[in-house]
Amino acid sequence: MPDPSPENRQEVRDLSVRLILLLGAASLLGSLVSNGARSVTGPYLLLLGGSAAVVGLVAGSGELIGYALRSATGAYVGRSHRYWKVAMTGYGLLAAIPLLAVAGRWETAAVLIIAERIGKAVRTPARDTILSHATTTVGRGWGFGVHKALDQVGAVIGPLIMVAALALTGGYAPGFLLLGIPLAGVAVVLFLAQSKVPKPGRLEANGGTRENMDDPPVIIPYAAFIFLGMAGFASFPLISFHLKAQSIVPDAVIPLFYASAMVVSVMVALLVGRVFDRIGTHVLLTIPVLSTATVLLAFSPDPGVAIAGSLAWGAGIGIFETALRASIAESTAADRRGKVYGAVSAVFGTAWFAGSVVMGILYDVSIGHIVAYVVIVETAAVIAYLWMYRCRIAVRLQEEIGGLIP
Incomplete structure (x- = not known):
């Protein structure tokens, strides 16, 4: 256990900052690779002979698997404490992206795309635990x-690299191979x-707080809030x-x-981080507001209003995650x-997937239905938050009373 002296506390703080920045750099490079590929996997699958249905199935299955598996990988990390080994294994599956250059068939490309999403499921609980x-x-x-914020910087740069590669070469393969360069950088930064x-x-x-979110009185209302909040968050x-459909x-x-x-999500992530340190989980209440604002604005026929909705969507991403x-x-x-981390990520992804399906079906009926x-x-999400808040207060009171009893 570290000496609690001021000098030692400053040393721990400095080391913590360096670790956060290094993991941020790894996520920036990893996000650059994954988002660079994801920005073109739809047309690439079509080029290899896949249908629109195939594109939708591969994308949806990859996201669902990528989130659902986090419950299992998170439980393994919790038992084994092999954070670095699991994180490196997950990042290693990003190697599937450069291999897309030689896929040849849409079936092979589909397997590689899903493999990359599995890598996301493997690394995320371990990485987030290290960060915690x-x-x-x-x-x-x-x-x-x-x-x-660093992760989102990679999400912006990656697609731009693929656009440049396509503009210069006219093909997808050089872009996928080019993404192998930042992939090597991920390995260096992680080591x-x-x-x-x-x-x-x-x-x-x-060892952190005495409170345990995985206790049923706390995790159930928290999971309910996460599920409802994401089920109403448009994709x-x-x-x-x-x-495109409405031109x-x-x-x-x-x-x-x-x-x-x-870009908005980067700025909001930095701002909301500071706000969270002041007011705690109450910042999550902005999610129902932003989710509602997103659908009211983004599905407007007016371009100016629609971009405002897109920016609200980006702010929601920065706040939620x-x-x-x-x-x-x-x-x-x-x-x-x-x-x-694994269990909540699984709830997060499943809810977003289910909500996206529901909103996609409702879009064919009317935007008013969405x-x-x-x-x-989102009204139900606010109610779930109040339920969660009351449960957490009750649990803390029980702990305090228990601590007073010899």
Whole structure:
């Protein structure tokens, strides 16, 4: 256990900051690789002979598998504490992206695309648990906010690299191969981070909070809030479909809407991190507001209003993923976080998948039906948050009373 002297605390803080920045750099490079490929996998599958149905199935299955598996990988990390080994294995599956250059058939490409999503499921609970230890001395919100911001920078740069490769070569293969360069950078950064902090749990000597979010009285209402909040959060593919189907903006402008949303998510992630450190989980209440604002604005026939909706969507991404991970770190004992990160990520992804399917079906009925659905779901999310808040207060009171009894 580290000496609690001021000098030692400053040393731990400095080491924690370096670890957060290194993991942020790894996520930036990894996001550059994955999002660079994901920006063109649809047309690439079509080029290889896949149908539109195949594209939808592969994309949807990859996301669902990528989130659902996190429950299992999170539980393994929680038991084994092999954070670095699991994280490196997950990042290693990014090697599937350069291999897309030689796929040849849509079936092979589909397997590689899903393999990359499985890698995301493997690495995320382990990486977030490492981050939770590193954010102890610097602020949960700030630490996760910085990490999310760096991750989103990669999400912006990756597609731009693929656009440049396509413009210069006219083919997809050179772009996929080019993404192998930042992939090598991921490996270098991860090995450097591991060498700096081989046992990240030591950054949190006291084991974290006594509260445990995986206890049923806490996790059930929390999971209900996450599920309802994400079930009403529109997906950008549906927003972009609307922009094209209604000819609201030219096709070439749609990627700029996405890039603008990602830029907003970077700025919001940094801001909400600081806000979280001041007001805690209450910042999550902005999600129902932003989810409702997104559908009211993004599905407008007016281009100016539609881009405002896209920016609201980007702000929601920055808030949800920053505050969500920080709240778990704040409310779960260190030795149980891997399990909770995995379980909550599975709920998060399943809800987003289910909500996207429902909104996609309702779009063919009317946009008004989507708005009504989101208003109902997000109202229920607010109720679930109040339920969660009351349960957490009750649990803390029980712990305090138990601590007073000899």
